[in-house]
Amino acid sequence: MPVKQIDNEDATLIARGRINRSTALILLNCALECGELRFARQLVLSWLTAFPGDLEVNTLLGELFFLENKLNQGITILEKIARLDPEDVRVQKLLAGWYARMNNEQSKNAAIRVYILGERLDIAQSMPGWAIILKNALKALQENNLETAEVNIYQALALNQDEVLGAILHVKLLRALGDSAGVMRFCELYHQRWPECLVFRLGLAESHLLAGNETQAVQMLHQCAAEDSNGQVSKRWWGDNHPYLPLWPIRYEITFGIPIPASIAGKLGWNRLAPAGSQIPTVEPSELTDDQSVPMDEQITSHSQDIKNESVDQTLACEKEEKLPRFERVQKKPPAWLKETEQEFEKLAKRLKSPAVAKADGRFPIYVIFSSRSGLRAKYGEQTTQILHQEMNRLAEAIRQRAGWGAMVFYPDDLECTGKLSMTTISGNDPWKMKLSLADLDQALARKGGRIGALMIVGGPDVVPFHRLPNPTDDSDEEVLSDNPYSTLDSNYFIPEWPVGRLPGEKGSDAGLLLQQIRSAIQYHQKKQKTQKGVKPERFLFDLLRWLFLYRRPQPSPSSKDRFGYTAAVWRRSSVASFKPVSTETAVLVSPPHQTRTFDPEKLVRSELGFYNLHGLAETAEWYGQRDPRESGNGSEYPVALTLADLPKNGHSPRIVFSEACYGGYIVDKEENTSLALRFLSIGTRAVIASTGIAYGAVSPPLVGADLLANLFWKAIAEGYSAGDALVQAKIGMAREMNKRQGFLDGEDQKTLISFVLYGDPLVCADSQPVKSKKYVRSRTHWNIKTVSDHANGDGELSIANEELVQQAKAAVEAYLPGIDLADVRYRLQKVGVDPNVSDGKNNTNFESGNTLVNRKVFIFQRKIFFGGHTHNHYARVTLTPEGKLLKMSVSR
Numbered sequence: 001m002p003v004k005q006i007d008n009e010d011a012t013l014i015a016r017g018r019i020n021r022s023t024a025l026i027l028l029n030c031a032l033e034c035g036e037l038r039f040a041r042q043l044v045l046s047w048l049t050a051f052p053g054d055l056e057v058n059t060l061l062g063e064l065f066f067l068e069n070k071l072n073q074g075i076t077i078l079e080k081i082a083r084l085d086p087e088d089v090r091v092q093k094l095l096a097g098w099y100a101r102m103n104n105e106q107s108k109n110a111a112i113r114v115y116i117l118g119e120r121l122d123i124a125q126s127m128p129g130w131a132i133i134l135k136n137a138l139k140a141l142q143e144n145n146l147e148t149a150e151v152n153i154y155q156a157l158a159l160n161q162d163e164v165l166g167a168i169l170h171v172k173l174l175r176a177l178g179d180s181a182g183v184m185r186f187c188e189l190y191h192q193r194w195p196e197c198l199v200f201r202l203g204l205a206e207s208h209l210l211a212g213n214e215t216q217a218v219q220m221l222h223q224c225a226a227e228d229s230n231g232q233v234s235k236r237w238w239g240d241n242h243p244y245l246p247l248w249p250i251r252y253e254i255t256f257g258i259p260i261p262a263s264i265a266g267k268l269g270w271n272r273l274a275p276a277g278s279q280i281p282t283v284e285p286s287e288l289t290d291d292q293s294v295p296m297d298e299q300i301t302s303h304s305q306d307i308k309n310e311s312v313d314q315t316l317a318c319e320k321e322e323k324l325p326r327f328e329r330v331q332k333k334p335p336a337w338l339k340e341t342e343q344e345f346e347k348l349a350k351r352l353k354s355p356a357v358a359k360a361d362g363r364f365p366i367y368v369i370f371s372s373r374s375g376l377r378a379k380y381g382e383q384t385t386q387i388l389h390q391e392m393n394r395l396a397e398a399i400r401q402r403a404g405w406g407a408m409v410f411y412p413d414d415l416e417c418t419g420k421l422s423m424t425t426i427s428g429n430d431p432w433k434m435k436l437s438l439a440d441l442d443q444a445l446a447r448k449g450g451r452i453g454a455l456m457i458v459g460g461p462d463v464v465p466f467h468r469l470p471n472p473t474d475d476s477d478e479e480v481l482s483d484n485p486y487s488t489l490d491s492n493y494f495i496p497e498w499p500v501g502r503l504p505g506e507k508g509s510d511a512g513l514l515l516q517q518i519r520s521a522i523q524y525h526q527k528k529q530k531t532q533k534g535v536k537p538e539r540f541l542f543d544l545l546r547w548l549f550l551y552r553r554p555q556p557s558p559s560s561k562d563r564f565g566y567t568a569a570v571w572r573r574s575s576v577a578s579f580k581p582v583s584t585e586t587a588v589l590v591s592p593p594h595q596t597r598t599f600d601p602e603k604l605v606r607s608e609l610g611f612y613n614l615h616g617l618a619e620t621a622e623w624y625g626q627r628d629p630r631e632s633g634n635g636s637e638y639p640v641a642l643t644l645a646d647l648p649k650n651g652h653s654p655r656i657v658f659s660e661a662c663y664g665g666y667i668v669d670k671e672e673n674t675s676l677a678l679r680f681l682s683i684g685t686r687a688v689i690a691s692t693g694i695a696y697g698a699v700s701p702p703l704v705g706a707d708l709l710a711n712l713f714w715k716a717i718a719e720g721y722s723a724g725d726a727l728v729q730a731k732i733g734m735a736r737e738m739n740k741r742q743g744f745l746d747g748e749d750q751k752t753l754i755s756f757v758l759y760g761d762p763l764v765c766a767d768s769q770p771v772k773s774k775k776y777v778r779s780r781t782h783w784n785i786k787t788v789s790d791h792a793n794g795d796g797e798l799s800i801a802n803e804e805l806v807q808q809a810k811a812a813v814e815a816y817l818p819g820i821d822l823a824d825v826r827y828r829l830q831k832v833g834v835d836p837n838v839s840d841g842k843n844n845t846n847f848e849s850g851n852t853l854v855n856r857k858v859f860i861f862q863r864k865i866f867f868g869g870h871t872h873n874h875y876a877r878v879t880l881t882p883e884g885k886l887l888k889m890s891v892s893r
Helices: 008-015 021-034 037-050 055-067 071-084 089-101 106-116 129-142 146-159 164-176 180-193 198-211 214-227 232-238 262-268 336-351 355-359 373-380 382-400 415-419 431-446 512-532 537-550 569-582 601-605 676-682 705-718 723-742 747-755 800-813
Strands: 018-020 253-255 364-370 406-410 450-458 467-470 479-482 500-503 563-568 588-591 609-613 640-642 656-659 687-691 756-760 786-789 824-828 831-834 857-867 870-880 886-892
Touching: 018 021, 021 037, 021 055, 021 262, 037 055, 037 253, 055 071, 055 089, 055 232, 071 089, 089 106, 106 129, 129 146, 129 164, 146 164, 164 180, 164 198, 180 198, 198 214, 198 232, 214 232, 364 382, 364 431, 373 382, 382 406, 382 450, 382 512, 431 450, 431 467, 450 512, 479 747, 500 512, 500 723, 512 676, 563 569, 563 640, 569 588, 569 609, 569 705, 609 705, 656 676, 656 705, 676 687, 676 756, 687 723, 705 723, 705 747, 723 747, 723 756, 747 756, 747 786, 800 824, 800 857, 800 870, 800 886
Parallel strands: 364 406, 364 450, 450 500, 500 756, 563 588, 563 609, 609 656, 656 687
Antiparallel strands: 018 253, 467 479, 687 756, 786 831, 824 857, 857 870, 870 886
């Protein structure tokens, strides 16, 4: 190796105990030549700790293992690199040589790839005809002779459709020909066959950008940047100065204080006297001993596997960091280079006409399986807790096998678990302490480029408690049970930052239902993982032709038999509108005339999606209909519409259920035979969305409250989002829509956002939707929310001057609240309460002193109704202007 004289900038870095990438590569190559393997090991692992996706340094790690006679470990690393970048000829040459040394049949395949890429290891080895054709195709493509390249590539594909280099040349040809549609469909097809190959993911990302799917594209680019941090594949695809460079690291430097061995310094000429005025780093012999070196088995753990397939608690460093104050987004002053990068990224996002893309959180998503170790022991005992722990780890492993996800099991009250993450162990099962532990966990994950991508709570409220939040509406609920705070880092719990699901158990010490749900989730993800592994070789040519000739064929719409809706007659119009994104009007039953046992239960359990807009009570399991007072008819005004008997255990169940019923999600001290939500889970439903308290909705469009939330949820499901992501999208969409209409969130808006919870797996999707699955991308910033309270002013005086408004409010609601003359009526002024994270801003709402709204008068009607053996408080809320114009009306479910 020639002598390398470093410049002053590199010398200054080394003197400060830091090195950049070029210096690190020089040192590593020289260390391997000089046999300084201990030093090379320390340097390569230090570098990969900071930049685990540096493919060239990973290659040097593989060579290091080869020199240490650890062939299997070295080959594992190089095989991973070859799957990510099959065009890396250096890696292919190393694999060919090492396979030959081990008498592995793969040696021939690697040698053929080396030949296709322009080199030859053994002139005596004969090459198959398709390889010669591919080599000529590559040469023609490099010379921009597209006609010759096209002929050769299609000839080679006809002879061998199992070679990844042929697929890569195919998509490069399509890109050179300007066939963006072809690039998208073939990158998608080849990505199914070779899911780790970066070229196909870059092609898909570029195609999505051109098609306007910026969020999905940027997420894919972030993942590519994480797995190829030096951008060797992206530069080969787009060139050295491509427009997406801001997504890749700009500075490649690490702190490295280990002395440089004298043999390396001598070979590089760094131990010579420097010219006057220049700086040369101090060089001392390495004092490392074998006892001081890290055991090799531990060193290769994080580099012999794909980062996303590792258990996060095995890969996070245990360094101590000063804890940031909770509920505050502390913004440290970023370095100048980071600010420049963000500015370039924002410019790119603006050019794409999607500024929100610049705020996307590109860290790798981790599926966190969250529970309380002490809570599980107290409820189920030590033996059952161990079984649950094993099943939770099996679930994490199943999710890690899915593309684009990591997973971990996390107990905030377990010292062994928190100690690995340098976190504080909590005591007891206080929900706010648990929430704070999740904020700390997100910080710990961020140190390794990860983030909480989804949260699965394992256990009912006696294991992981609900948050008991203040009730923002004037009704009989003393508080609102909610999982929303578990979905945020700060105190703004109205808008979730990641999806949250809960696998609840029944009342008592029997863990049967909980184990059933965990094992069902494992089966679901194992099945999903199998479908993502790729196309079988024998079917590949058939699928290739199908994509070529049939991709334009329109997909059939989902059949109404795959949907089941059930609504009270009084608000059938709003129910049809809520369910419309995934169904037709004929898919919605109306009660009355329908009630329990008047319909075929098979329709219910064999439908993939279920929507229920019925009455519910906290004390009973049944859900009830309500007669439309404007229609004549006999029978009960509130017939029993759905019972446990309507959900038979016959091996069939809806995939996703959304219920607007009051207390439809109330499960405190409930069992399978006392809760329809738990009954749905017990028959196999994978996701149930329901309210833990009184829910409000419209009687007809425009939709408000739970109706609006349901409509936005089903829209997201129809677009391909999972149940958890769809609920996040729905809550964000509802807050955005109501803020647009009103300038704030009123009491029923707030209660809708916090009372609806998801029981089941947040990653469950509706398979019948004829669209590709999408993923919600978490934003780096959090929404600011302005709220108003029903309770701020106390009861308003119902003076004679307000009597006309009272009559107008009664007239608006009397058709939907029978016996309105017997109802109690309260008059409220609303007062603005600003979220603590919100700075003052302007809006179009008029205020008196004290931020009391003067252009909105809220009338709350409450009537006690007896049905189901219990007294039910039925509410109607009417909002008027001082002139009597109806602004908003909602009724309780």
